[in-house]
Amino acid sequence: PPYFSCTLKGDFSQMKRTHLFIAGLYLLASCRAEEGLNFPTYDGKDRVVSLTEKNFKQVLKKYDDKVAQKQFQLKEIVLELVAQVLEHKDIGFVMVDAKKEAKLAKKLGFDEEGSLYVLKGDRTIEFDGEFAADVLVEFLLDLIEDPVEIINSKLEVQAFERIEDQIKLIGFFKSEESEYYKAFEEAAEHFQPYIKFFATFDKGVAKKLSLKMNEVDFYEPFMDEPIAIPDKPYTEEELVEFVKEHQRPTLRRLRPEDMFETWEDDLNGIHIVAFAERSDPDGYEFLEILKQVARDNTDNPDLSIVWIDPDDFPLLVAYWEKTFKIDLFKPQIGVVNVTDADSVWMEIPDDDDLPTAEELEDWIEDVLSGKINTEDDDNEEGDDGDDDEDDDD
Numbered sequence: 179p180p181y182f183s184c185t186l187k188g189d190f191s192q193m194k195r196t197h198l199f200i201a202g203l204y205l206l207a208s209c210r211a212e213e214g215l216n217f218p219t220y221d222g223k224d225r226v227v228s229l230t231e232k233n234f235k236q237v238l239k240k241y242d243d244k245v246a247q248k249q250f251q252l253k254e255i256v257l258e259l260v261a262q263v264l265e266h267k268d269i270g271f272v273m274v275d276a277k278k279e280a281k282l283a284k285k286l287g288f289d290e291e292g293s294l295y296v297l298k299g300d301r302t303i304e305f306d307g308e309f310a311a312d313v314l315v316e317f318l319l320d321l322i323e324d325p326v327e328i329i330n331s332k333l334e335v336q337a338f339e340r341i342e343d344q345i346k347l348i349g350f351f352k353s354e355e356s357e358y359y360k361a362f363e364e365a366a367e368h369f370q371p372y373i374k375f376f377a378t379f380d381k382g383v384a385k386k387l388s389l390k391m392n393e394v395d396f397y398e399p400f401m402d403e404p405i406a407i408p409d410k411p412y413t414e415e416e417l418v419e420f421v422k423e424h425q426r427p428t429l430r431r432l433r434p435e436d437m438f439e440t441w442e443d444d445l446n447g448i449h450i451v452a453f454a455e456r457s458d459p460d461g462y463e464f465l466e467i468l469k470q471v472a473r474d475n476t477d478n479p480d481l482s483i484v485w486i487d488p489d490d491f492p493l494l495v496a497y498w499e500k501t502f503k504i505d506l507f508k509p510q511i512g513v514v515n516v517t518d519a520d521s522v523w524m525e526i527p528d529d530d531d532l533p534t535a536e537e538l539e540d541w542i543e544d545v546l547s548g549k550i551n552t553e554d555d556d557n558e559e560g561d562d563g564d565d566d567e568d569d570d571d
């Protein structure tokens with residue numbers, strides 16, 4: 179069969195069916211079917227230099243604990259692979275010993291041991307995402323691009339309009355030399371690569387987007403209409419302040435590149451979390467309902483729903499199912515206490531009969547008022563998990 183085009187070595191006749199299955203998968207992974215789809219594998223060359231070469235080897239020794247040592251080595255290998263893939267991009271990779279180089283670390287704004295920081299110009303940007311080679315590479319590639327993307331044509335407007343799951347800003351300026359464009363560009367650098375800034379110098383594009391000269395529109399994720407930032411023209415500081423104030427949307431997607439930052443931005447110790455797989459019909463429908471709820475409640479500062487597409491986090495799915503005791507093959511919405519990961523989930527008995535926007539809003543209201551919370555069931559006896567009694571007052 180075409181799957182096994184590599185030569186099999188060794189005696190496989192003693193293998194059981196399950197063994198063969200695994201061997202088959204393994205062989206597939208190590209066979210090179212065709213050129214053009216070769217995932218990089220780490221070539222073993224050291225590219226990540228330590229600021230203090232001598233100390234670096236001792237860093238390893240500091241971890242007596244085998245697990246910690248392995249975790250450190252794994253991170254180092256991820257970094258090495260990233261450095262290898264981006265070798266031609268002129269990005270330097272450096273390890274800093276937090277203890278021995280405490281002064282330097284402080285000067286550079288590195289305040290958390292074990293974290294990854296990027297220095298760009300005079301900015302220090304903390305990477306607060308999933309520590310995986312592909313996520314990191316994408317983050318760095320976004321970071322070395324220009325902070326503002328220019329929209330020149332109707333087709334590009336369409337591409338711009340299709341971005342709906344993240345914050346975006348767009349401004350209309352006379353030219354690249356305009357002082358207001360320069361302020362916009364400087365503001366963009368504060369948020370790169372997490373928030374996308376676009377600009378146009380084209381009257382037709384501006385008209386299509388109803389932008390006036392020197393005006394900047396702010397688009398909250400999943401909302402149809404943007405907000406025009408008031409009091410144009412703006413200084414860099416005014417733009418930065420506005421974005422910071424509006425940075426927490428009513429519905430936000432958890433993204434691998436800033437997942438920890440999002441999770442730390444809780445609302446009084448909790449998150450309302452919705453799981454919905456976009457590529458699944460039920461998940462898609464549920465997401466549409468969530469968007470409706472978000473649009474209806476966009477003015478409520480106390481509401482920010484974290485939407486998680488399990489497809490974005492294959493390594494976490496099993497952990498979430500176990501921790502939250504839910505089935506992630508179905509849409510779910512619940513409230514999670516970020517201190518102890520205690521959670522309560524809305525009952526959705528049938529995924530062919532998803533809650534309506536109104537039902538969802540009632541449930542959310544009960545969460546926000548504290549009527550539904552993660553604490554009430556904590557003192558109940560027995561943890562057999564099947565106590566479904568209604569506790570109506």
Ligand SMILES: *[C@@H]1O[C@H](CO)[C@@H](O)[C@H](O)[C@H]1NC(C)=O
Pocket residue numbers: 446447448515516517518520551552553
């Ligand atoms: C979250 O859990 C902690 C620890 O169990 C508890 O002290 C805290 O009150 C809970 N917070 C909320 C908002 O329920």
